[in-house]
Amino acid sequence: MTDLALHDLSPLGMYRNADWVVQWIMLGLLAASVLSWTVLFxxxxxxxxARIGIGRGLRLLRRAxxxxxxxxARGPVARMLAETETELAQSGRDLPPVGIKDRLALRLSRIEAAEARRIARGIGILATIGSIAPFVGLFGTVWGIMNSFISIAQSQTTSLAxxxxxxxxxxxxxxxxxxxAIPAVVIYNGLGRVIAAHRARIADAGVLVLAIAGRDLDRAGTGG
Structure with missing residues (x-):
């Protein structure tokens, strides 16, 4: 039996026989992979x-x-309604409706931005993993091959074993x-598309709230 056959070349065996630097690199990459899947789920x-909540809010807004x-309504739609009522209460009936609508638009845009930040929180780590994981793995490869050349020099042989x-x-x-890296990039892109669709629904809700509030203001202005 050759020396090569005596080595355990299974993934676990190669990890055990690797240099401590390469072992730590492997553990870090394994942790990064687990983190990517954890973020996904x-x-x-x-x-x-969030989709269920905003979907229910949109249905209520379209019928209202x-x-x-x-x-x-619950969730971001409820926050939009609360901000709308606050602005209407602070503005009163004496201020022109145009100015009130402009301020409402600003308040609603802040809620939309806050919701977008909240729902996107945590996915940046996926971009980081996708960017640096290949280079970390390459560093481990360079280190391991360097050790192999050192073994050649010390043993004074070029035997494959x-x-x-x-x-x-x-x-x-x-x-x-x-x-x-590959799953992290795929997960990041997939979540990015889902988050973009959610942001679009939040924007739709803001437009509907503003339209309903504007309608209420116009009715009040005409005595309806």
Whole structure:
């Protein structure tokens, strides 16, 4: 049996036989991969709940003729309605409706921006993992191959049995780097599209709230 056959070339065996630097790199890449999948499941659950909430709010807004008819809304739509009522109460009936509508638009845009920041929170780590994981894995590969050349110099032989295990361990680091980066990029892009669609629904809700509030103001101005 050759020396090469004596080496455990399974992924776990290569990890155990790797240099401590390469081991830490592999552990870091494994943690990054786990983090990517954790972010995926957490954000999908959050987005699913948010989609249900905003969908219900949009249905109420599309059927409503006055702000009082949308009191059952929850989530960002409820915050929009609260801001609208606050502005209407502070403005009173003496100020011109045009100015009130402009201020309402500003208040609603702030809520939309806050909701967009909240729902996108946490996905930036995916972009970081997708960007740096391949280079971290490559660093592990370079380090492992460097150790293989050192083994060649120390043993004064070019036997494949001497260098192959170290090279295999080094290439495993590259594979783990790609294994962490590729899902992170795919998850980041997928979540980005879902978040963009959610932001569009939030914007639709803001437009509907502003339209209903404007209608109420026009009725009040004409005594209707």
């Amino acid at each position: 957490a954000k999908m659950a959050e987005l699913f709940a 003729e006055t702000l009082k008819a949308v009191q059952e 001497v260098v192959a295990p170290g090279i295999a361990e080094a290439l495993l680091a590259t594979a783990m780097g790609l294994g962490a």
